Amino acid sequence: MTQTAQITDSHCHLDFPDFEGQMDAVLSRAAEAGVTRMVTICTRLRLEPQIRAIAEAHDPVFYAAGTHPMSVATEPMTSVDELIALTRHPKMVGIGETGLDYHYTAESARMQQTSLRLHIAAARETGLPLIIHARDADADMAHILRDEYRAGAYSCVMHCFSSSADLAKAALDLGFYLSMSGITAFPRSQELRDIFASAPVERILVETDAPYLAPPPHRGKRNEPAFVAHTARVGADVFGLEYPEFAARTQANFDRLFSKAAAWKAAA
Structure with missing residues (x-):
């Protein structure tokens, strides 16, 4: 019997109401699909305890924490010290998601930029990867990523990447990673697939962003980690x-970037 290739869902939201009361079934389907690990993302720091509890209760689940750019105007501004304190948990493996979103929340652009720089500082200090959300803000995003990198190196993944070739190049030139979501699999996403094809495979991760963006053949339905x-x-x-082979390459990429998760697995 052929063994199912192992893979990691590097970005999902298991705390969302879509999964309430269904966690065991969701994780069972993920395991059947070869998904051995997943990173569930906290987007509002006041909710960190419940996201942490999910990771504590389920061996395959790790978590990251930050303030989503679309929430910056309605949530307390975080601090570098607050973010660093959260990273003391052994299954907290990334900073974010953070970033810039000018599509829905352009009015808070300056606050988003401030928040992003605080998250970058925490990523730089802890050595954990930064998890970036970018939408309709390519020029400012590229500028801030480069500007902050000059102040000190840090690692980063452009989560659910669907931006321009220019932003992809800016991120790759800094040694960052691009993450494929279900958008990459949509029939009309050939331009995006071409952007990924021009990137080194050693810089590619995969994700669901569940419960959003289910890939075919599940498009339009609730997404879940198995669908990665x-x-x-x-x-x-x-x-x-x-x-x-591709699954193995993305596993190695995840281990390299999310080294804390890889070390936890090795020690478990």
Whole structure:
């Protein structure tokens, strides 16, 4: 019997009401699909305890924490010290998601920029990867990422990447990673697939962003970690690789970037 290739959902939201009372079934389906790990994301720091509890209760689940750019105007501004304190938990493996979103919340652009720089400082101090959300803010995003990198190196993944080739190049030039979501698998996303195809496969992660953005054949339905395998199969085609090899490459990439999660697994 052929063993299912192992893969990691590097970004999901398991605390959302969509999964209430269904966690065991969701994780069981993920395991059947070869998804051995997932990172669930806290987008409002006041909710960190409940996201942390999910990670504590389920071996395959890790978590990251930050203030989503669309929430910056309605949540207390975080501090570098607050973010660093959260990283003391052994399963807290990333800073964010943070970033810039001028599509829905352009009026809070300056606050978003301030918040992003605070998150970058925490990522730089802790060595944990920064998890970036970017929408309709490519020029400011590229400027801040470069400006902050000059102040001191840090690591980063551009989560659910669907921005321009220019922003992809800016991120890759800094040694950052791009993450494929279900958007990459949509039939009309050829331009996005071409952007990924021009990137080194060593800088690629895969994710669901569940419960959003389910890839075909589940488009329009609630997304869940098991479905990351569908996106990864498209990713394998983009890079001209067999699925098991692409899955293994993304696993190695995740281990390299999220080294705290890889170390926890090794020690567990």
